Amino acid sequence: MELIPTNIAPSYWLSVITFLPLVGAFVLLFLPRSEKNSARWVALLFAVVTFLVSLKLWFGFELGTPQFQFVEQCDWITFGKWKVQYFLGVDGISLLIVLLTTFLTPIVVLSAWKAVQEKVKEYMIFMLLLETAMLGALVSLDLFLFYVFWELMLIPMYFLIGIYGSNPERRRYAAIKFFIFTMVGSVFMLIGIIYLGAKYGGYTFSYPAILDAGIDVYPQMWLFLAFAVTFAIKVPMFPFHTWLPDAHTEAPTGGSVILAGILLKMGTYGFVRFAMPLFPDGVRFFMPALAVLAVIGIIYGALVAMVQPDVKRLVAFSSVSHLGYVMLGLFALNAMGVQGGIFQMISHGLSTGALFLIVGMIYERRHTRMISEFGGLAKVMPVFAACFLIVTLSSIGLPSTNGFVGEFLILIGAFTSGTNGALSSACGPGAYWFAIIAALGVIFGAVYMLWMFQRVMYGKVTNPKNENLKDLSLREFVVLAPIILFIFIMGIFPTPFLRRMEASVKYFNNHYAKQFTDVNAETASTDAPEKAKQAAVTSEKPGRAFARAREAVAVKKDADINNAPSRPGAGPALKSGMKKRAAGVPRLPELK
């Protein structure tokens, strides 16, 4: 199926949404520094307007097609054979993350109302610039354009961490670490992008063109590695995660929310959009390693989170754990797992974003984030306690909150895939253990979140400084309320969200038809649990599949030899000799 509709009606929605924040940043540039309040209002105005405009994408989105919508395409840079396009579009995969971005930005702007008192104008400029970069990366369908936005995201985030971070010494280190880590991965992706453009894109970087070209198996391996390392650093997956706690701990509240809510999703989005569909053979080859890393991430993140004395660091490590789920879901390569993965991206963005906001609110009051400093806050701040509890439960994945839907889908998807699906095919029998171990992570998640909640909120007010804390102000409530609303909406009515990604996810899964031929196509695409069970019963053990394939090769060779046109002079002796040799090929020599 053509991913790009043939006759594109001119549409400017995506450009408007992407560059509106940039216009806002430009307007802010001309405000005098002392006008702190007007800087806040201008930024809020532009963020809200961007969100309102982006609602057009939600309502105008056509269901049931994996095609890109709201497509814009024109030439940007031409240089000899090379052609770079300005090529935008959204599909079911990027739509929700785009909306999450436009939804979170006004909240972040609002949350910085009191927290940021110095260099307000610059803060708002960086935020809006960041929004443009993120939206641009999400809607780019040209790999060059994507890379430009991808790198552009680093600049404002670097400044946000470095200037507005909490600890003067650590924040500089964290900012540079963040920048260099992300940069290391992305330059290899750059080489990969150039190679793809030169070899497969016909000197363009158009994503659909490269996707159609079909990349040779061998280059897929290192290309996938280049892309996967880039995105794995951003996600971050287990061995590449060390920048995350530093960056999170040092970043200002708004920075943390954006970082956890959207920037990390850029990594997982990169996997779904680029690394996985472009290189299916690479996925197949590296799947065992990546699935193991995802599961390690889940457990490791949870265990480390458990022992953190600092609330913000705890939430940061919980992100490592949660994004492990997302990765596991994506690698399940069936409708449930992938839809769950994408759903979990959104819900993690909401719940972890809200957790960082809440941590920020406590920090504003007490200027500490140490769990031991708190206790019994629920008595002093009842409204705050209620909000905190809801968000905590959402993060754990309690039914009727958004966290449950995502995690449940992922675990089911991973289990199905592990018994009879991509995971079991790539990793061997027993791949369902991934799902089982990951489910253990849910328990750990409940442990560290509830334990933290208990120590901070319940019990007696032990620290006298906590006795007179103010409850949520109206502004703070307005910041949290929309997120809490969506926590419930997504938890109770997940269907509208899932329906929007359905067709795209199906298309995504179809990429792997060739790589996982031994997977029952029926099961992979429809995914009814009963069918999965049936298939699991009837299917043979994976070890058999290889033996069967070998037999098939041998049989085919025999047939070839028998059907070979007999040349004059080629007697039956020659034929039988060929047969013997052919028969000898697949077998090991027997010991005598």
Add this chain to the structure above:
Amino acid sequence: MNPSGIQLFLKQNFDIQTVMPLIVVAATALLVLLLEATIRGKSRTFLTAVSLVGLGVALLLTLFNFPGAKQSSFYGMVRTDAFAQFFTVIALAAGSLTLLLSANYLPKIKSDTGEFHALVLLAVCGMILMAIGNDLIVLFLGIETMSIAMYILCGIRVDAEKSNESSLKYLLLGAFASAFLLFGIALIYGATGTTNIEALINSGGVLYGISGIKEYQWDTGAYQFAETAAQYFFILGVAFVFLGFAFKIGAVPFHMWTPDVYQGAPTSVTGFMAVGVKAAAFAALIRVFLGIVDFGDLYSSNAIAYQPLMDLKDVLLGVIWLVAVLTMTLGNLSALIQTNLKRMLAFSSIAHAGYALVGVSVALRLSGDDRDAAVGAVMFYLLAYMFMNLGAFGVVIMMNRGNDEGEHLHDYNGLASYRPLVAAAMAVFMFSLAGIPPTAGFVGKFYIFSAAVSAGTVEGYGLYFYSLAIIGVLNSIISVYYYLYPLRNMYFVSAEREHKVELRPLMSASILISTIFVLWIGVMPKGFLSRALEGAKALFFG
């Protein structure tokens, strides 16, 4: 002879129009010298204005009234094609920005002499000669004109020891390099009988030699043209010419002079040297080397070729590959540990020469459109580099408080809080130098690396060029660290005390122009790229 015949003769061989920008700049230089002598005591700003007008006129002539493509004149001595046009523009723009930067800087370092302007203009003349030169002798003339002016400019701070040291060092080593270059030209002339690049290439690779190279033929008893010897002479000549250019570019292992000379010279001269001299040397390097690289192939089709000449292409490729890798890596690693911003930029300029050499080495291997793209990428890179580097040096100049103060990295502490615009401009330059989008530096690097990668896919030289691209990007990561360092100081560290940073109009204008171009080229590079490609296409004969 009828008059129209004379006119035609003059038009073909003495077309003044072809060297008009050169004449304008040279005349301005002389005028400035005269004015300086006659109206002593007046403000130097007047001289700056006169020089700028001269450069501006030359720039307009170059941009809008340049003779058509592939036109050669003065018996083939100069060739005013789009390639020459592109580098002439770089030279003129670099000269103008340097003069703008110097206007307020020279009084600060107590070297406010009128000769400065004339010398900059003369150096620009040399660069233009190198851009339009179509003969090895003209190229040498250009290099010398440029270098002699630069030797003096480096030492223009008479009372500063460092400046004197810089000048002397540059002179001594530069003289060596010039000698090598000249010797190389002589050897090439001996082997081929011509110094004209076009004739050299159009000869189809047949070595005619001059009468001196003869060997005794034992069988016939006659003296004959010694073909083997000529080929060795030719190759030796090529090696020496490369050495001469490599010195001017500051490529490893001929880079030793760069840091000291760059640090000692007045900062505006340093910037001028880093972008102007480098760009001009690259222009000459490309024109000479891309012409003769196919010599071995051409030769083999015409006469008996000896192995050394046949291997010329591969050897050149290997040498430039190695030089490019060493230049990038050593430059970046050395810059990593510097605490003086000026010195750091000096080392980083070595690294940038390495990136451009990546493009050159790719162009040597490729042919046709791919070669044009690689050469165009180098040209574009040099243009982008001019703006970002001069901009960065401009900020260094602005921070200077006389003598060498204000160059240390910790002098930049907290600059963003009291001079936000200067800090923002510096941020743009640093990101651009590090190759982060959406800046000119990113687009430049991107096309250099894509030339390398596409060379890997097209040719059977995959390992060669992929490794070049990968080493290149690894180097960009190293460079990110040290380019972020001034940013860290400006934005993340609070100032112990606020330094006096004056926003003088001419200096600010120069920085503003650089900023605008860095961003413009970064976001809308189409026009610049197509001009570069045009230049690259015009370069090749036949």
